[in-house]
Amino acid sequence: MNLMLDTHTRDHGYQETWVPVVVNRASMTGTAQLPKFEDDMYALRGEDLFLIPTAEVPITNLYRDEILAEADLPMALTAYSACFRREAGAAGKDTRGLLRVHEFDKVELVRYTTPETSAAQLELLTGHAEKILQLLELPYRVVRLASGDTGFASAHTYDLETYAPGVGKWLEVSSCSNFTDFQARRANIKFRPGGAGSGKSEFLRTLVLGLALTHSPEQLNMVLVDFKGGATFAGMSEMPHVSAVITNLANELTLVDRMQDALSGEMVRRQELLRDAGNYASVRDYERARAAGEHLVPLPSLFIVVDEFSEMLAAKPEFIDLFVAIGRLGRSLGLHLLLASQRLEEGRLRGLESHLSYRVGLRTFSAQESRAVLGVPDAYELPPIPGLAYLKPDPTTMVRFKTAYVSGPPSGRVRIRRDEGGKLQGILPFTISEVLKLDVPLVEPEPEPAPAAKKPSVSHCVSKHHPNPARAQDRLRRSSFWEVSAPMPPASADG
Numbered sequence: 156m157n158l159m160l161d162t163h164t165r166d167h168g169y170q171e172t173w174v175p176v177v178v179n180r181a182s183m184t185g186t187a188q189l190p191k192f193e194d195d196m197y198a199l200r201g202e203d204l205f206l207i208p209t210a211e212v213p214i215t216n217l218y219r220d221e222i223l224a225e226a227d228l229p230m231a232l233t234a235y236s237a238c239f240r241r242e243a244g245a246a247g248k249d250t251r252g253l254l255r256v257h258e259f260d261k262v263e264l265v266r267y268t269t270p271e272t273s274a275a276q277l278e279l280l281t282g283h284a285e286k287i288l289q290l291l292e293l294p295y296r297v298v299r300l301a302s303g304d305t306g307f308a309s310a311h312t313y314d315l316e317t318y319a320p321g322v323g324k325w326l327e328v329s330s331c332s333n334f335t336d337f338q339a340r341r342a343n344i345k346f347r348p349g350g351a352g353s354g355k356s357e358f359l360r361t362l363v364l365g366l367a368l369t370h371s372p373e374q375l376n377m378v379l380v381d382f383k384g385g386a387t388f389a390g391m392s393e394m395p396h397v398s399a400v401i402t403n404l405a406n407e408l409t410l411v412d413r414m415q416d417a418l419s420g421e422m423v424r425r426q427e428l429l430r431d432a433g434n435y436a437s438v439r440d441y442e443r444a445r446a447a448g449e450h451l452v453p454l455p456s457l458f459i460v461v462d463e464f465s466e467m468l469a470a471k472p473e474f475i476d477l478f479v480a481i482g483r484l485g486r487s488l489g490l491h492l493l494l495a496s497q498r499l500e501e502g503r504l505r506g507l508e509s510h511l512s513y514r515v516g517l518r519t520f521s522a523q524e525s526r527a528v529l530g531v532p533d534a535y536e537l538p539p540i541p542g543l544a545y546l547k548p549d550p551t552t553m554v555r556f557k558t559a560y561v562s563g564p565p566s567g568r569v570r571i572r573r574d575e576g577g578k579l580q581g582i583l584p585f586t587i588s589e590v591l592k593l594d595v596p597l598v599e600p601e602p603e604p605a606p607a608a609k610k611p612s613v614s615h616c617v618s619k620h621h622p623n624p625a626r627a628q629d630r631l632r633r634s635s636f637w638e639v640s641a642p643m644p645p646a647s648a649d650g
Contacts, residue, residue, distance in 0.1 A: 158290065159233075159262040160233065163264060164233065169232060169264065174234045175213055177204050177206060178207055178212055179203060179204055179205075180205070185215060186338050188208060195208070196239075197257075207236065207238060208240045209238050210234040210238070213236075215265060215344075216342055217232070218342075219342040221344060222520055223346040224498070225346050228269055229266050229267060229276055230267040231264070231265075231266050233263060234263050235261075235262050235263075237259070266279075266280055270336065274311070274333065276333075277313070277331060284315055284331055287329075288317065293317045295318075296316050298315075299311075300314060306332065308332075308337045311332065313331045313332075315329035353517040354558050355495060357541065358517060359388075359460060360391075361558050361559045361561050363388070363391060364561050370396070373455055374455050375458060376455045377458045378418075378459045379391060380460060381401070381403070381463065382405055383463045385403055387462050388400050388460075408471065412471075418459065419477060421457065422481070422488060425454070425488045425490070426488065428454065429488075437486075437487040438456065456491060457491070458493070459481070459491065459492050461495065462495045462496075464495065464496055465497075475505075482510025494507075498524065499524050499527050513547060513549075516534035517544040518535070518543060519534045522536075529553070542558035542560070544558065
C-alpha cells in the first residue's frame with residue numbers, strides 16, 4: 156500500500172485523502188452503487204447508512220453539490236481504505252475466501268476533469284495503474300472492455316490483468332473507467348468553463364497597468380507572483396516598473412523558499428538604508444528629504460502581488476509569518492502587499508486581518524467565501540458578469556465597481572484626447588476612492604455575440620488496486636439504462 160501511495164503522490168501528482176468507510180444513501184447513489192446494487196452492499200441496521208464498497212464513493216462525493224473552477228481541473232485524488240462487499244447472489248469457491256472476500260483494503264485513484272479531456276485523462280490514469288505492476292515486475296495485460304462488459308455507469312473501461320499460475324487464469328487487479336458526466340450529474344458536481352470567470356486575473360492586470368501608468372519607476376516597483384501558472388502576468392516582465400515576475404511556483408516549491416528569503420532580505424535592506432541615510436523613520440520621510448534637495452538615491456515603493464496565495468500557504472504555511480511582517484512594517488518601509496486567491500479557505504487570513512487596509516471581493520463560489528472577505532454575502536450575489544466586484548476601503552463602506560478590460564486589442568481606432576496642458580484625458584492618479592466618470596465621448600464598440608455555454612459536467616476516472624484480485628465473472632452483460640438523471644441547467648462562464 157505504501158508503494159502505491161508514495162508512487163501516486165510523489166511521481167504522479169495525486170493528493171492523498173483520508174475518507175470515511177460509512178456513507179449515506181445520497182453518496183452511494185451519486186456513484187451509481189444505488190439503487191441497482193443495493194443487495195450487494197452492507198447496510199447499518201436501522202440507519203440509512205452503508206459501508207463503502209470502494210473509496211471511489213467518498214472521494215467522488217467530496218465535491219457533491221459544488222461548482223468547481225475549470226482552472227482547478229484536472230484534480231487528482233487518491234485514498235487508501237477498507238472496502239466491504241457482500242457479493243450477493245454469487246456462489247462457489249471464489250466467494251469462500253480464495254479470490255473474493257467480504258472485506259479487503261485497496262488504493263483508489265480518482266481524477267476530476269473536463270469533458271473534452273476525459274478520454275486523455277483515462278489513458279493517463281491507466282498508465283499510472285500500470286506503473287505499479289511494472290514496479291512489482293508482474294506480467295500483465297490491458298483489456299479494453301466491450302460495451303456489453305462495461306459497467307452501468309462507465310462509458311469506457313480498461314481492465315489490468317495479471318496471470319495467476321495457481322489457478323491458471325488471468326485475474327483482474329485494476330479497473331480504470333471513464334464515467335464522463337454520469338456521476339457528475341447524479342452527484343450534482345459542476346464546473347464553470349473558462350476558470351471561475353469572476354475576472355480576478357483581469358482585475359490584477361488592470362490594477363498593475365493602472366499603477367504603471369500613474370507612477371514612474373522611481374516611485375514604484377513591482378514584484379508579480381503567480382503561484383499556480385503564469386498567464387495572469389504574461390507579457391509584463393518588460394515594463395520598467397517590474398522588478399520580477401515569478402510564476403509556476405506550485406511545480407517548484409524550492410523557489411517559494413528563495414522568494415521568501417529575497418523578500419525578507421529586501422525588508423532588511425530598506426531598514427539599513429533608512430538608518431544609514433540619516434535614521435529616517437519611514438520611506439515617506441526619506442523621499443520628502445530627497446525632494447528637498449538631499450543627495451539620496453531613489454527608494455521606490457515595492458508593490459508585491461501574490462496570486463493564489465491561499466494555495467501557496469497550504470503548501471508553505473510558514474510563509475504567513477512573512478506576510479504578517481510586511482503587514483506590520485511594510486507601510487513605513489514602502490512595501491505593499493496584495494494577496495489574491497480564487498478560493499479562500501476559512502482561517503487563511505488569520506493574523507493578517509488587522510493589517511489589511513482594503514478588501515476587494517469579486518463574484519465568489521459561496522456566500523461563506525464572500526463573508527470571509529467582505530463580512531457580507533454580497534459578492535456571492537453579484538450578477539454573472541466577469542469583472543463586477545465590491546471594494547471595501549473601511550469597515551463601513553462598500554463600493555461596487557466593474558474592472559476595465561485591458562487584455563485584448565483595442566476595439567477600434569479612437570482619437571487621442573489631451574487637455575489644455577497636453578496631458579492625456581482619462582488617466583487619473585491612483586486612488587481607492589470611487590472614480591467619477593469622465594465626460595469624454597468615446598466610440599462604443601460593436602457588441603460581440605455571446606459564446607455558447609458549455610455543458611457543465613465533470614468527467615473523472617477511477618482506478619482500483621487491491622490485494623485479492625478476481626475476474627469479475629458476474630460483470631454486467633447488458634446495461635439497463637433505466638435510471639434517468641435530470642439534466643443540469645447550463646452554467647454561465649462566470650465565477
